[in-house]
Amino acid sequence: MFAVGCNGIPTPSRLSKKQSRAKSRFQLFLGLIALAIIYLPHSANATGNGIAGYSGKSVSTCTKCHSTGANPTVTLSGPTSVTSGSTNTYTLTVGGTGNSGMDVASGAGTFTAGTGSKVLNGEVVHSSPSSSHSWTFTWTAPTVTGNTSTILYGAAINSFNGGTGTATLTATVMATAPPPPAHPNLTASPSSLAFSSTMGGASPTAKTISVGSSGSAISYTVASSGSWLSATGSGNTPGSVSVSVNPASLAAGTYNGSVSISSSGAANSPLTVPVTLTVAAAPPPTTANLTATPASLAFSYTAGGASPAGKTISVGSSGGALTYTVASTGTWLSASGGGSTPGNVNLSVNPANMAAGTYNGSVTLSASGASNSPLMVPVTLTVTSTTPPPPPPTTGGTLSVSPTRLVFYAEGTDTPSPQNLSVTGSSAAMSFTAEAFGGSWISVTPSASTTPGKVSVSAYSTGLPAGTYSCVVQIKSGSSARNLEVVLVVGRSGWGGERNDSVVRPFSFEPSGSDTTSASWRRGAGAMRTSTDPANQGLVLVKNRLGSRTAIAGVVVTGAAGSPLSQLSFDLRTDSECSAQAPQFVVITNDNVVHSAGCASGRARALTATGWKRVSFNPGDGSQITPAVKPGTTVKTIALVMDKIAGNGYAVLDNINLNGTFIGKQ
Structure with missing residues (x-):
């Protein structure tokens, strides 16, 4: 019988010989298996895809599996002082010759893996066993508000039996210092100055620079360069600097200097304002000029009435006294009064037996x-007739004439293009005549024709002073007659600057003679006050519904003749009428085509000036200008008018844009 131990296995003393031999063979087998396990070759001595949690940060290292050999040398290198939130590069190296692996962790911050590594559970581990024994990766420091320290923990192995080495690196994380408070900037207006002087003339008037700050008030000092330039006015912002120049003893030429504005509390100190002085050579001595006041004269006479009273021209000299003579042109004009300046010339006219019309003459002063x-x-x-056109003979038909009014615009010595009237009748082939009354500056052709037909009307501005002229063209057939108003607006391109309305010339025409139509510049009515227009003047066009249907008010825009048309716009107050023909541009091009651009067909956009909008027209777009302006054509005349009103008959305009140049009353 066998005795059984407490663990249920027969004890050796009670085993048979056969059982003892079996037990010995089993124990030998187990021993061989253990030796095979120990001495199996390890081709990948590190775990194939890395393990986190064995860097030594939490005590555990790779010795759990790799502890039989001598510990290899491990180094962890990289910056030991970093800036809050910065990203820095580190390298872990392990000694030895076998395949190796590693694990790096930190107390704070984040890792980004490099070649041969990956991020696992917030730590950097090898992505595969490495024979290079070195890994490079980046670590982003934590964002801190005060200086602190963080430890980087690293552990690495040299083959399965090579043991485990560790290393640590303490990195000081420096808090980012707050930026110093921003200093305000100095400002200067204007940003540059220019003076002009003539040799031997008076010094130019001093100018002022306004000094300010983009933030709080700051103190400043002023200095100038150039012996001819001086500046005064140091102080606190806002302030002003007075700048003066002394051109005495300077030769003709252009001189450049500057005014420097300095402040220790300004970010852009010193602020430099360029100053230019242009000294012109003294003009050569000139002889005196004759002067005449007024520069032109106009007489009016109504046939059958008394002759106009005489008028006087005051003759003077811009220098010393001059001896002058007088002559006149025209049998109806006489002048007397030659002598020495200052003196007077007396003028008189004799309109007896002169037909209605406008006659041009001149007085010539010679010295x-x-x-x-x-x-x-x-x-x-100007001679007008009190006798109306003779009544037409009785006829059975009725004439129709289109258009019912003609307006001609003339600039300089250019002759306006002829315009046509279309004449039709209620019955076929009505004979009619065409005749002009009240002006020698107009002609009609043919003087007789039959319906349907056309009458060409021509206006001649040569010799006429700038102004607005009107007359009547009568088309009649028997008892049917149609009277059409014809208006000629004459401008002169050489009138001078905008201050004399030379670029934008207002005019108005009201055949009834009432005050229901007007065109004028008014102070304070403009879109915005500027340094070039301190009075902020706006152009006010009025056409009252109670006035004549053929009345018109507007302006002639001079200075555009001969140039192509690329841009056209005006600024309009939003309470103004904006309809098909009020206000509207009327453009006549060199091919004698009349183009109209009514406010309602333009493209409008709001302006920064409250209550104003800008109405723009594309000259090549037939939906905005009718007809569209053909490429290559040039401008002959341009007008901006209130014609056929559909609203309140009132428009306030400013900044008339012609080819990119904004025109306003200054």
Whole structure:
């Protein structure tokens, strides 16, 4: 019988010989298996895809599996002082010759893996066993508000039996210092100055620079460069600096200097304002000029009435006294009064037996010692008739004429293009006549024709002073007659600057003679006050519904003749009428085509100036300008008018844009 131990296995003392031999063979087998396990070759001595949690940060290291050999040398290198939130590069190296692996952790911050590594559970581990024994990766420091320290923990093995080495690196994380408070900037207006002077003339008037700050008030000092330049006015912002120049002893030429504005509390100190002084050579001595006041005269006469009263021209000299003579042109005009300046010339006209119309003459002043001799003074005589056109004979038909009014615009010496009237009748082939009354500056052709037909009307501005002229063209057939108003607006391109309405010339025409139509510049009515227009003037066009249907008010825009048309716009107050023909541009091009651009067809956009909008027209777009302006054509005349009103008959405009140049009353 066998005795059984407490563990249920027969004890050796009670085993048979056969059982003892079996037990010995089993124990030998187990021993061989253990030796095979121990001495199996390890081709991948590190775990194939890395393990986190064995860097030594939490005590555990790779010795759990790799502890039989001598510990290899491990180094962890990289910056030991970093900036809050910065990203830095580190390298872990392990000694030895076998395949190796590693694990790196940190007390704070985040890792980004490099070649041969990966991020696992917030730590950097090898992605595969490495024979290079070195891994490079980046660590982003934590964002801190005060300086602190963080430890980087690293553990690595050299083959399965090579043991485990560890290393640590303490990194000081420096908090980012707050930026110093921003200093304000100095400001200067204007940003540059220019003076002009003539040799031997008076010094230019001093100018002022306004000094300010983009933030709180700061103190500043002022200095200038150039012996001819001086600046005064140091102080606190807001302040002003007075700048003056002394051109005495300077030769003709252009001189450049600067005014420096400095402040220790300004980010852009010193602020430099360039200053330019242009000294012109003294003009050569000139002879005196004749002067005449007024520069032109106009007489009016109604047939059958008394002759107009005489008028006087005051003759003077811009220098010393001059001896002058007088002559006149035209049998109806006489002038007397030659002598020495200052003196007077007396003018008179004799309109007897003159037909209705406008007559042009002149008075010529001559002086051998004057550089502008002879000086011509234009004289105009307008004769009107109290006798209306004779009544037409009785006929059975009725005439229709289109359009019912013609407006001609003339600039300089250019002759306006003829315009046509279409004449039709209620019965076929009505004979009619065409005749002009009240102006010698107009002609009609043919003087007789039959319906349907056309009558060409021509206006001649040569010799006419700037102004607005009107007359009547009568088309009649028997008892049927149609009277059409014809208006001629004459401008002069050489009138001078905008201050004399030379670029934008207002005009109005009201056949009834009432005050229901007007065109004028008014102070304070503009879109925005500027340094070039301190009075902020706006152009006010009015056409009252109670006035004549053929009345018109507007302006002639001079200075555009001969140029192509690329841009056209105006600024309009939003309470103004904006309809198909009020206000509207009327453009006549060199191919004698009349183009109209009514406010309602333009493209409008709001302006920064409250209550204003800008209405723009594309000259090549037939939906905005009718007809569209053909490429290559040039401008002959441009007008901006209130014609056929559909609203309140009132428009306030400013900044008329012609080819990118904004025109306003200054």
